[in-house]
Amino acid sequence: MIRKKKILIIDDEEDFSHFLKINLENTGRFKVFTAVDGQTGVKITQRKKPDVVLLDIMMPGMDGFEVLEKIKGNVKTYEIPVIMLTALDNEGYRAEARGSFAGEYLVKPMPLDKLISTIDRVSIYGQ
Amino acid sequence: MGKTILVVDDNPVLLTQMTWMLEAEGHKVATAKDGFSALNMLASLTPDVVFVDLIMPNIGGDNLCRLVRKMPHLRDCFLVVVSAAVVEQEFDYRGVGADACIAKGPFDLMKGQILEMIRESDPHRTPKSEREIRGIETVAARRITQELIFKSHHLEAVLESIPEGVVELLEGKLVYANSIAARLFHTEPDTLLGREFAALFPRRLQPRITSLLETMPGELSRLGEGKPLTLYDREVTFQCLSMEDVDTKLLIITDVTKYKTVERAMKEAMEYNENILHTMADSLVVLKPDLSISYVNRATCDMLDFSPHELFGKQIDQLFFEAVSFEEELFEPVIQNGIVTEPSLAYRSKAGKRIPVSFLASAMYNNQTPKRNLLGIICIAHDLRKVEQLQQQLYQAEKIASFGVLAAGVAHEIKNPLAIILQGLETLNSGLKSDSGRAMAPDIIARIQKAALRANKIVEGLVDFSRQSPPEFVEADLLDVLRESLTLVEHHLKSSRVSVEERAADVSHRLSMDVNQIKQVFINIMVNAAEAMTGGGKLTIETGNGRNPDGKRFVQVVFADNGPGIAPELLNKIFEPFFTTKTKSLNTGLGLSVSQGIVERHRGDLRFESESGKGTRVILTLPVE
Numbered sequence: 001m002i003r004k005k006k007i008l009i010i011d012d013e014e015d016f017s018h019f020l021k022i023n024l025e026n027t028g029r030f031k032v033f034t035a036v037d038g039q040t041g042v043k044i045t046q047r048k049k050p051d052v053v054l055l056d057i058m059m060p061g062m063d064g065f066e067v068l069e070k071i072k073g074n075v076k077t078y079e080i081p082v083i084m085l086t087a088l089d090n091e092g093y094r095a096e097a098r099g100s101f102a103g104e105y106l107v108k109p110m111p112l113d114k115l116i117s118t119i120d121r122v123s124i125y126g127q
Numbered sequence: 128m129g130k131t132i133l134v135v136d137d138n139p140v141l142l143t144q145m146t147w148m149l150e151a152e153g154h155k156v157a158t159a160k161d162g163f164s165a166l167n168m169l170a171s172l173t174p175d176v177v178f179v180d181l182i183m184p185n186i187g188g189d190n191l192c193r194l195v196r197k198m199p200h201l202r203d204c205f206l207v208v209v210s211a212a213v214v215e216q217e218f219d220y221r222g223v224g225a226d227a228c229i230a231k232g233p234f235d236l237m238k239g240q241i242l243e244m245i246r247e248s249d250p251h252r253t254p255k256s257e258r259e260i261r262g263i264e265t266v267a268a269r270r271i272t273q274e275l276i277f278k279s280h281h282l283e284a285v286l287e288s289i290p291e292g293v294v295e296l297l298e299g300k301l302v303y304a305n306s307i308a309a310r311l312f313h314t315e316p317d318t319l320l321g322r323e324f325a326a327l328f329p330r331r332l333q334p335r336i337t338s339l340l341e342t343m344p345g346e347l348s349r350l351g352e353g354k355p356l357t358l359y360d361r362e363v364t365f366q367c368l369s370m371e372d373v374d375t376k377l378l379i380i381t382d383v384t385k386y387k388t389v390e391r392a393m394k395e396a397m398e399y400n401e402n403i404l405h406t407m408a409d410s411l412v413v414l415k416p417d418l419s420i421s422y423v424n425r426a427t428c429d430m431l432d433f434s435p436h437e438l439f440g441k442q443i444d445q446l447f448f449e450a451v452s453f454e455e456e457l458f459e460p461v462i463q464n465g466i467v468t469e470p471s472l473a474y475r476s477k478a479g480k481r482i483p484v485s486f487l488a489s490a491m492y493n494n495q496t497p498k499r500n501l502l503g504i505i506c507i508a509h510d511l512r513k514v515e516q517l518q519q520q521l522y523q524a525e526k527i528a529s530f531g532v533l534a535a536g537v538a539h540e541i542k543n544p545l546a547i548i549l550q551g552l553e554t555l556n557s558g559l560k561s562d563s564g565r566a567m568a569p570d571i572i573a574r575i576q577k578a579a580l581r582a583n584k585i586v587e588g589l590v591d592f593s594r595q596s597p598p599e600f601v602e603a604d605l606l607d608v609l610r611e612s613l614t615l616v617e618h619h620l621k622s623s624r625v626s627v628e629e630r631a632a633d634v635s636h637r638l639s640m641d642v643n644q645i646k647q648v649f650i651n652i653m654v655n656a657a658e659a660m661t662g663g664g665k666l667t668i669e670t671g672n673g674r675n676p677d678g679k680r681f682v683q684v685v686f687a688d689n690g691p692g693i694a695p696e697l698l699n700k701i702f703e704p705f706f707t708t709k710t711k712s713l714n715t716g717l718g719l720s721v722s723q724g725i726v727e728r729h730r731g732d733l734r735f736e737s738e739s740g741k742g743t744r745v746i747l748t749l750p751v752e
Contacts, residue, residue: 019550087542
């Protein structure tokens with residue numbers, strides 16, 4: 001049996017995380033964790049070592065870029081692929097995300113299959 | 128050979144005696160009871176000798192003599208003055224054109240002198256150089272006559288000295304005219320005597336004069352009072368007094384040329400001034416010291432749709448749209464400073480429409496010193512409807528500019544609920560395949576609905592903000608307005624990585640405002656703050672309320688950012704139109720000047736406090752009325 005990939009969604013939009021978690025887990029290929037803010041997200045990343053992190057940018061408190069910095073700045077987590085998953089469609093943010101070693105940049109709303117194929121792609125590179 | 132003799136005397140006894148005596152001598156005798164009748168008779172009679180009494184009613188003897196001397200057919204007529212008055216008063220009978228003079232005494236004594244005169248009246252006589260007044264030695268002077276003569280002279284002097292022309296008419300003919308009257312007819316008093324009065328006037332005026340002379344005895348009638356009659360080069364009015372008992376009319380002719388000229392000049396000057404006031408584009412209202420309206424110009428009537436007499440006497444307060452008491456709020460400053468300006472007041476039209484005006488009141492005093500009396504207050508109001516319309520367009524333009532900034536943010540904001548909806552539908556779709564999934568459906572649908580409503584609210588907020596709404600003051604809670612504004616800029620702030628902290632005092636912030644415009648001010652301030660904090664920062668919004676030193680309540684909103692602050696040299700420029708430090712294209716440079724205009728319309732205050740490196744505080748204060 002193939003090991004289920006561990007996915008962490010860090011997003012303050014709880015309903016979004018809720019639905020995405022169900023949809024991803026319904027495929028039978030993923031085990032999904034969620035965090036509603038950056039700080040919790042960083043902690044779970046360190047504890048659960050997910051295969052892919054789906055990271056929102058605009059969040060109260062610690063925003064997505066700060067979380068990205070924490071993940072990529074930590075020797076234990078820097079190799080975990082991060083997909084920015086945000087409503088912001090902005091060239092400046094895309095550039096900033098690339099510069100901070102985010103694996104991909106997806107703009108909400110996106111079709112589920114596109115997200116899954118992106119997860120598959122970055123997790124192969126990551127492994 | 129008998130002669131034709133005319134005897135003129137107001138004493139009927141004397142006339143009878145003379146007639147008997149002279150007819151007995153073989154002469155033809157005619158008599159007249161006064162100068163006037165004599166004059167009438169002389170038009171068709173050519174006597175050889177005329178005996179004339181001096182003091183008579185209706186043209187005296189002296190005047191009669193003068194007139195006779197001017198008549199060509201009476202050139203050779205022998206004129207004898209027969210008067211008792213010559214005893215009391217020195218009389219130059221030759222001066223009036225008479226040939227001789229007899230002192231009137233007892234008829235027996237006079238008789239011989241009269242007959243002698245008739246003998247002397249031969250037209251081919253050689254006039255004696257020196258002739259005494261006959262019989263003067265036989266007549267004694269009487270005191271009463273002296274007094275009467277004096278009075279008569281006095282009266283004549285009075286009539287000569289008054290500025291009006293005075294004429295006396297008998298049967299429509301002149302028996303007296305003073306020199307002023309004669310001058311009005313371009314002639315001498317003497318030549319007027321005996322002439323038909325109406326005939327002295329141009330034909331077109333004659334009917335009016337004739338009807339004037341029909342004044343009933345004892346009555347006074349006037350002619351030409353409203354519109355004077357033109358007599359030669361003068362403008363005159365008439366007063367006609369018809370005497371009772373006697374058939375005499377006294378006319379007073381007043382030369383009103385000068386008054387009329389002055390009156391016309393004054394009228395022209397007044398019309399000129401009136402014209403200026405009426406042509407004025409601004410409303411002019413003059414108040415009495417009791418603040419009631421005593422004058423309005425045409426612009427006022429046009430602006431308010433009232434007729435002038437609907438406004439006269441009204442209190443000025445009734446013209447104001449909002450409840451403004453002139454006496455309480457404006458009177459004192461006007462008296463103290465002489466002038467007061469209110470840049471934004473509103474008048475109320477007859478139909479109840481609000482007419483925004485800039486208002487100026489000044490006190491009008493008389494020129495007497497030292498005591499100056501307040502005559503009234505001049506109120507000038509400039510119609511601001513056009514200006515407000517332009518201002519409205521400017522607000523709208525600026526709003527559209529902010530809309531651009533907000534729309535970009537809002538578009539992103541909508542993507543979040545859309546993402547929820549899309550994922551939710553996916554969940555629902557796969558959930559329908561299993562019983563456990565179907566059981567979850569109501570929860571899934573509820574979450575989707577929530578997201579859809581959220582998206583709608585975001586769009587609505589933006590549409591609402593961009594809607595062109597007429598300026599409208601309504602009672603609203605400033606905190607609600609602030610939160611609605613915050614919803615609109617939320618995404619913009621988030622994407623600029625600006626966090627917002629709200630500290631609201633737990634008090635009512637209800638006040639009258641134009642919600643849309645205040646929203647525009649809030650958004651403008653917050654967008655500015657976000658742009659000032661490049662790379663993110665924190666915006667603290669504090670609300671509170673308080674009282675002015677004069678006890679008036681106000682609400683305050685303070686926006687404090689931790690950006691770089693505004694350089695001191697720029698701080699006084701920020702309200703200038705088109706001033707901007709931003710280089711982005713979505714910017715009019717009008718934001719703060721528009722905001723300030725809005726705040727001023729709300730009688731509030733918008734203030735900036737900033738220090739380089741320490742952030743900026745924007746303090747908005749609005750009065751609670």
